[in-house]
Amino acid sequence: MTKDCIVGLDIGTTKVCAIVGEVDRDGALRIVGVGHSPSKGIRKGVVVDIDESANAIIDAVGKVRRSTEYEINTVVAGITGEHIASLNSKGVVAITGSNHEITEDDVARAQDKARVIVLPPDREIIHFLPRSYTVDGQSGIRNPVGMSGLRLEVEMHIVTGAVTFIENVVRSVHKAGLTIDATVLEPIATGEAVLLPAERDMGVALADIGGGTTDVAIFVDGDVVYSSVIPVGGTHVTRDISIGLRCDPEEAERVKVLYGTCLVETVGSPQSDHFEMCCLGETAGRQIPRRILAEIVYPRMEELYEMVSAEIDKSGYHNLLPAGIVLSGGGSQIAGGTQLCQRVTGLPTRIGMPRDVSGLTEVLRSPVYATGVGLALYGARHSRVIPSREQSSEASAISVPAPITPLPPLGNFMKSLQQFFARFTGGSK
Numbered sequence: 171m172t173k174d175c176i177v178g179l180d181i182g183t184t185k186v187c188a189i190v191g192e193v194d195r196d197g198a199l200r201i202v203g204v205g206h207s208p209s210k211g212i213r214k215g216v217v218v219d220i221d222e223s224a225n226a227i228i229d230a231v232g233k234v235r236r237s238t239e240y241e242i243n244t245v246v247a248g249i250t251g252e253h254i255a256s257l258n259s260k261g262v263v264a265i266t267g268s269n270h271e272i273t274e275d276d277v278a279r280a281q282d283k284a285r286v287i288v289l290p291p292d293r294e295i296i297h298f299l300p301r302s303y304t305v306d307g308q309s310g311i312r313n314p315v316g317m318s319g320l321r322l323e324v325e326m327h328i329v330t331g332a333v334t335f336i337e338n339v340v341r342s343v344h345k346a347g348l349t350i351d352a353t354v355l356e357p358i359a360t361g362e363a364v365l366l367p368a369e370r371d372m373g374v375a376l377a378d379i380g381g382g383t384t385d386v387a388i389f390v391d392g393d394v395v396y397s398s399v400i401p402v403g404g405t406h407v408t409r410d411i412s413i414g415l416r417c418d419p420e421e422a423e424r425v426k427v428l429y430g431t432c433l434v435e436t437v438g439s440p441q442s443d444h445f446e447m448c449c450l451g452e453t454a455g456r457q458i459p460r461r462i463l464a465e466i467v468y469p470r471m472e473e474l475y476e477m478v479s480a481e482i483d484k485s486g487y488h489n490l491l492p493a494g495i496v497l498s499g500g501g502s503q504i505a506g507g508t509q510l511c512q513r514v515t516g517l518p519t520r521i522g523m524p525r526d527v528s529g530l531t532e533v534l535r536s537p538v539y540a541t542g543v544g545l546a547l548y549g550a551r552h553s554r555v556i557p558s559r560e561q562s563s564e565a566s567a568i569s570v571p572a573p574i575t576p577l578p579p580l581g582n583f584m585k586s587l588q589q590f591f592a593r594f595t596g597g598s599k
Contacts, residue, residue, distance in 0.1 A: 176199070177189065178248070178548075179246065179545065181227065182381055183215060183380060185381070186212075186227055187539065189204055190240055198526075198528070199546060200527065200528045201529035201530045201546070203240070205237065207229035210222035214401045214403075216252075216253070220338060224345035225346075227346035227348070246549035250383050250385055252383065253399075254296075254398065256329045256397045258327055260323060261280045261326070264322075271318055272315055277322070277324070283324075284328075295328060295329070296331050301324075305317055327395060351549065359547070360540050360544045361387055362548045365496060371392050374494065374496060375482055376388075377495055378498045380404065381404050381500065383399050383401055383402070384400040385400075386398050388485050390491075396481075398481050403474075404500050407426060411426055411467070415458060417448065426467065427503070431504065432504055433510060437461045479516075495515060495517050507521075521537055
């Protein structure tokens with residue numbers, strides 16, 4: 171990777187996507203190549219087979235190499251999975267200079283204080299992000315360098331992950347013949363691509379619905395204040411369709427994308443609104459009422475948005491999000507998703523598309539590519555301040571994750587789904 175080239179590598183449950191961007195003198199990113207491959211060896215954002223995941227990375231990067239003729243060696247890799255945890259920590263130092271002017275060294279000392287917390291040996295820091303500074307009781311300061319004061323306080327958002335899970339991602343990338351410039355929590359990267367500056371300042375929640383996980387990040391006053399990962403995503407909807415309509419996963423994915431909806435009430439009568447699909451063991455297509463498909467999609471998506479709402483409530487920022495929720499990822503493309511999310515959470519909702527990039531904009535005008543574009547943007551904007559993974563590992567020896575609170579129970583979802591499948595199966599005999 172040349173000095174002015176950034177490669178974002180999104181290693182997802184359903185696909186591996188490599189985005190190549192050129193950075194101009196003003197720091198603007200121009201996308202020059204996209205390569206993607208079906209993901210193998212990844213489940214719920216976690217590597218379960220290094221050989222298969224490495225082959226998928228080789229395929230995706232190989233495609234973008236051929237299309238751009240760049241010799242790609244280094245990538246900015248995304249990290250996700252339910253092992254992710256986060257917390258906010260404070261550090262306080264006294265300003266001891268003769269004129270009490272705050273320097274870069276004072277800021278670094280305060281940040282080091284915020285990191286001094288106990289971390290188990292199976293965890294490591296992925297990010298330590300300064301949120302805001304307080305000087306002599308005056309809060310909300312973004313950059314205290316040059317100011318006068320006696321006491322400097324910093325609040326930092328610290329994201330941690332399981333060492334073994336992160337190491338398996340690194341091993342997969344290395345086995346593909348690449349090195350990692352930085353590992354970035356995927357919702358933070360996605361926020362770089364889809365959120366407006368005004369939304370980040372006002373207060374906004376990002377829900378990136380991937381294949382096996384949904385990443386949640388909350389931004390207030392321009393910075394991330396809460397992050398978590400829900401182990402439910404679009405493949406769960408696909409699996410429900412596959413079971414309910416007795417078809418293979420590929421056919422279930424096809425009908426989900428083309429005919430699925432989160433709102434049963436928007437579908438016409440079974441006699442007038444239907445689609446054709448092939449069920450298992452059948453050579454001829456069968457006409458399926460679209461309402462039946464909607465009755466499969468709706469409960470799972472409602473449950474997912476209830477989990478997103480629970481994460482927002484747990485963060486304590488539910489009443490501080492005037493910009494509402496921005497949905498991204500492939501799972502956000504199911505028709506009626508924004509309306510259902512707004513109904514469940516009570517917050518205004520929109521779909522987020524990649525922005526602030528030029529080049530292959532028509533190809534990338536989809537929430538599917540938001541994380542890949544965000545990783546490239548993050549690398550372009552923060553390349554001088556991204557800590558190396560070795561630095562993160564050293565810092566992790568004195569830090570601790572937030573306790574991982576169990577996800578809310580699925581309630582009666584599985585019971586109602588079983589009753590629905592039994593009714594549908596009985597009606598088709």
